[in-house]
Amino acid sequence: xxxxxxxxxxxxxxxxxxxxxxxxxxxxxxxxxxxxxxxxxxxxxxxxxxxxxxxxxxxxxxxxxxxxxxxxxxxxxxxxxxxxxxxxxxxxxxxxxxxxxxxxxxxxxxxxxxxxxxxxxxxxxxxxxxxxxxxxxxxxxxxxxxxxxxxxxxxxxxxxxxxxxxxxxxxxxxxxxxxxxxxxxxxxxxxxxxxxxxxxxxxxxxxxxxxxxx
Numbered sequence: 215x216x217x218x219x220x221x222x223x224x225x226x227x228x229x230x231x232x233x234x235x236x237x238x239x240x241x242x243x244x245x246x247x248x249x250x251x252x253x254x255x256x257x258x259x260x261x262x263x264x265x266x267x268x269x270x271x272x273x274x275x276x277x278x279x280x281x282x283x284x285x286x287x288x289x290x291x292x293x294x295x296x297x298x299x300x301x302x303x304x305x306x307x308x309x310x311x312x313x314x315x316x317x318x319x320x321x322x323x324x325x326x327x328x329x330x331x332x333x334x335x336x337x338x339x340x341x342x343x344x345x346x347x348x349x350x351x352x353x354x355x356x357x358x359x360x361x362x363x364x365x366x367x368x369x370x371x372x373x374x375x376x377x378x379x380x381x382x383x384x385x386x387x388x389x390x391x392x393x394x395x396x397x398x399x400x401x402x403x404x405x406x407x408x409x410x411x412x413x414x415x416x417x418x419x420x421x422x423x424x425x426x427x428x
Contacts, residue, residue: 230277234296235305237274239346243267247326251309251345258309258330258345261297261338268293294338301336301344308333309345318417399424 244263248255269289300306312329403420410418
């Protein structure tokens with residue numbers, strides 16, 4: 215079973231390891247993607263991207279206590295020791311592809327899998343994937359503005375029946391336009407798929423992930 219994010223109370227003073235974890239989890243850290251694991255979504259990263267980030271950002275090790283890195287000397291050893299500490303401290307966990315074979319119509323595995331499962335060995339491996347357990351630190355300004363916009367949107371929905379007739383027509387026409395556009399794209403995709411399948415005998419979808427729920 216995949217670990218779940220800890221939603222307990224935040225400690226008054228964050229540990230150095232937690233500060234490093236938040237830095238890695240932020241937008242400045244290694245590239246992250248979204249995947250499904252046990253009917254929920256997580257952000258995960260690749261070990262090779264993490265290692266490259268640690269090499270390019272050596273100052274990430276400066277604020278760590280000596281017991282985290284022990285006697286590691288090279289950047290690779292330091293990065294491996296740091297990730298193992300993050301795994302053991304519950305900030306991340308190792309995961310792997312849920313689908314071991316290429317998807318239909320593909321010859322290679324996807325670079326970033328859409329679905330992952332927990333890996334039994336929770337340690338550093340060069341070609342492994344790792345999922346974050348805690349939520350990414352957000353900007354207070356963004357959260358504040360988002361909360362205000364949410365309140366305004368909710369009030370607007372409640373007052374929509376009292377809105378003027380021209381506004382109701384505008385919303386109606388906008389919705390109809392979007393629905394017509396989606397229907398048009400679906401029809402064009404179907405026609406192209408049939409033509410390619412009849413002529414070449416291959417499965418080809420324009421915008422293949424358009425209706426994907428992953």
